[in-house]
Amino acid sequence: MSAILKRETRAYFDSLIGYIFLTAFFAGSGILFGVTSLQYGSTDMSGMYSGLFFILLVLIPILTMRTLSEEKRQKTDQLLLTAPISLTSLVLGKFFAAMIIYSIGVCMTLVYAVVISFFGAVSWLTVVGNVVGLLLLGAAYIAVGMLISSLTENQVIAAIGGFAATLLLYLIGTVAEIIPVQWISKILSELSFATRYNPFTYGVFDFSNVLFFISATVIFIFMTIRVLERRRWS
Amino acid sequence: MIEVRNLVKTYGDKHAVAGISFTANDGEILGFLGPNGAGKSTTMNILTGYLSSTSGEAYINGHDILEDPIAAKKEIGYLPEFPPLYLDMTVREYLCFVYELRGCRLPRNTHLKEICELVKMDNVIDRRINNLSKGYKQRVGLAQALVGNPNVLILDEPTVGLDPKQIIEIRTLIKKLGKNHTVILSSHILSEVQAVCDRIVVINQGKIVADDTADNLSRELTADHKLIARIDGPKDEVIKLVQTIPGVVSIVADMQRERGVWEYNIEAVEGTDIRRELNRRLMSRNWYILGLRSSELSLEDIFLKLTMGESVNEFLADKADDLAEHYEEAEK
Ligand SMILES: Nc1ncnc2c1ncn2[C@@H]1O[C@H](COP(=O)(O)OP(=O)(O)OP(=O)(O)O)[C@@H](O)[C@H]1O
Ligand SMILES: [Mg+2]
Numbered sequence: 414m415s416a417i418l419k420r421e422t423r424a425y426f427d428s429l430i431g432y433i434f435l436t437a438f439f440a441g442s443g444i445l446f447g448v449t450s451l452q453y454g455s456t457d458m459s460g461m462y463s464g465l466f467f468i469l470l471v472l473i474p475i476l477t478m479r480t481l482s483e484e485k486r487q488k489t490d491q492l493l494l495t496a497p498i499s500l501t502s503l504v505l506g507k508f509f510a511a512m513i514i515y516s517i518g519v520c521m522t523l524v525y526a527v528v529i530s531f532f533g534a535v536s537w538l539t540v541v542g543n544v545v546g547l548l549l550l551g552a553a554y555i556a557v558g559m560l561i562s563s564l565t566e567n568q569v570i571a572a573i574g575g576f577a578a579t580l581l582l583y584l585i586g587t588v589a590e591i592i593p594v595q596w597i598s599k600i601l602s603e604l605s606f607a608t609r610y611n612p613f614t615y616g617v618f619d620f621s622n623v624l625f626f627i628s629a630t631v632i633f634i635f636m637t638i639r640v641l642e643r644r645r646w647s
Numbered sequence: 648m649i650e651v652r653n654l655v656k657t658y659g660d661k662h663a664v665a666g667i668s669f670t671a672n673d674g675e676i677l678g679f680l681g682p683n684g685a686g687k688s689t690t691m692n693i694l695t696g697y698l699s700s701t702s703g704e705a706y707i708n709g710h711d712i713l714e715d716p717i718a719a720k721k722e723i724g725y726l727p728e729f730p731p732l733y734l735d736m737t738v739r740e741y742l743c744f745v746y747e748l749r750g751c752r753l754p755r756n757t758h759l760k761e762i763c764e765l766v767k768m769d770n771v772i773d774r775r776i777n778n779l780s781k782g783y784k785q786r787v788g789l790a791q792a793l794v795g796n797p798n799v800l801i802l803d804e805p806t807v808g809l810d811p812k813q814i815i816e817i818r819t820l821i822k823k824l825g826k827n828h829t830v831i832l833s834s835h836i837l838s839e840v841q842a843v844c845d846r847i848v849v850i851n852q853g854k855i856v857a858d859d860t861a862d863n864l865s866r867e868l869t870a871d872h873k874l875i876a877r878i879d880g881p882k883d884e885v886i887k888l889v890q891t892i893p894g895v896v897s898i899v900a901d902m903q904r905e906r907g908v909w910e911y912n913i914e915a916v917e918g919t920d921i922r923r924e925l926n927r928r929l930m931s932r933n934w935y936i937l938g939l940r941s942s943e944l945s946l947e948d949i950f951l952k953l954t955m956g957e958s959v960n961e962f963l964a965d966k967a968d969d970l971a972e973h974y975e976e977a978e979k
Contacts, residue, residue, distance in 0.1 A: 415747070416744060416747035416748040419744075420744050424735070427735050428735060487732075488727065488729045489731040489732065489733055490731070491725070491729075492727075492745070492791070493748070494696065494697050495696055495697050495723065495727075496720060496745075496749055497718075498717070498748065645697070647658075
């Protein structure tokens with residue numbers, strides 16, 4: 414796994430995707446920070462963190478679009494899949510590489526917290542809650558993006574598909590509200606990424622939400638592994 | 648050692664591999680010979696665990712590739728049909744990655760250096776793979792298969808895209824590697840597998856049509872009775888003369904190569920050697936043979952020969968007739 418993790422992390426920066434992602438992340442969070450906290454002179458950063466939710470919808474698919482589609486297209490998957498490593502360590506290696514880049518982005522939001530701390534008291538507990546929530550949300554999105562990337566050889570399709578999938582997971586909550594059947598609506602809203610994520614931005618640290626994102630991540634990673642395994646049999 | 652039993656791979660209702668069994672022993676170079684779409688790459692992809700077989704078993708040094716893939720894959724170095732290269736890496740970075748990926752224990756720098764010297768690419772080690780020529784990319788692919796000194800080498804068309812000098816170098820290298828590795832290589836060139844391999848497995852449409860030592864197969868497949876001769880002499884009379892030689896089935900003038908010198912395809916009854924008689928008769932008329940060689944069987948002929956057995960001669964005679972007609976028309 415470490416070989417893949419290392420190569421992938423490097424590849425993010427060799428192929429510029431890493432820089433593009435981080436720049437866009439920094440710019441996006443900066444703008445959000447400007448129009449929420451700075452404009453109102455508030456030390457409450459939840460505006461930025463809840464806004465980042467939407468930015469991730471676009472940015473995470475960019476991060477994950479190449480992970481598996483490009484290997485298939487360039488036929489380098491033949492090297493990886495015939496190497497003496499398990500599919501799990503292959504997928505996890507790629508997952509954690511994306512997580513590393515993503516975490517760098519998330520850590521950059523701490524810069525704004527530091528900026529604010531010069532002007533007033535920052536509720537660091539809330540900030541930590543936000544960062545943890547953002548990491549969990551990102552992990553689940555990365556797993557979704559990788560799943561989509563494993564389904565195609567075309568990175569553009571992988572990016573668009575990833576965007577559609579993450580958007581869908583977000584919209585589940587909205588759909589839930591318009592579905593009249595109570596129990597379906599209830600289940601769907603339980604599954605909504607937005608409903609699960611928002612409490613983190615208020616600084617509410619609900620363990621069931623943590624568990625939700627971790628399980629979602631595990632499930633999507635597992636499905637990615639299954640896709641690769643199935644392709645062998647097709 | 649590689650053992651394969653009854654390997655089948657189907658795509659929908661198409662049999663890409665339809666029940667292949669063979670064994671490759673230690674220190675043996677086994678050649679897969681077959682036309683496009685025969686199932687060579689598919690078989691190799693199954694042996695290396697890239698694809699799963701629909702049914703059948705494959706063992707690499709005793710490890711079942713399906714049951715115990717990681718142990719089996721440790722034993723294999725694989726050069727796929729398209730070398731799996733990361734184009735944005737340098738050769739050194741790439742080989743280091745493969746080294747780590749395969750969990751090698753050998754001293755890294757000396758080991759990689761040895762490999763680069765072996766495949767003669769130590770001069771490009773710090774170049775980006777993207778900027779290498781096709782032949783050098785192929786070498787990087789080969790080098791990648793050698794990382795970690797695996798016992799078993801599976802090479803899918805290793806010489807494709809190389810220039811003649813490189814082809815000879817790589818063949819020599821493979822022969823050298825074959826002394827202490829089990830090697831399987833595929834090719835659609837008969838002379839290539841004849842030159843390199845100890846044993847040849849001929850595959851057509853997913854089935855094995857022959858499995859024999861290279862020597863035996865070569866004997867069976869060479870066409871001493873089919874000659875290509877370059878003769879200095881008047882064309883029509885030469886043809887008339889040669890036709891009277893006992894055993895000659897047909898003679899067709901091919902092309903005028905030099906002034907007054909024509910190239911002829913001469914076919915005799917299988918098993919007869921007409922070369923001496925040909926010489927004698929032409930000499931008596933003061934015509935000269937300027938070149939004489941046996942014509943190589945094309946892959947198509949080989950499969951016909953292997954799959955059709957007796958009826959082949961008839962077929963070849965027909966073919967010669969077709970050819971003659973073709974040339975007649977061409978002359979008009
Ligand atoms: N993914 C696939 N789906 C459907 N058919 C396939 C697939 N892969 C291979 N085939 C078919 O299986 C057969 C064997 O293909 P394979 O690539 O093994 O041939 P080959 O002997 O390596 O040929 P070549 O000399 O052209 O490399 C071909 O008829 C091919 O069309
Ligand atoms: Mg092939």
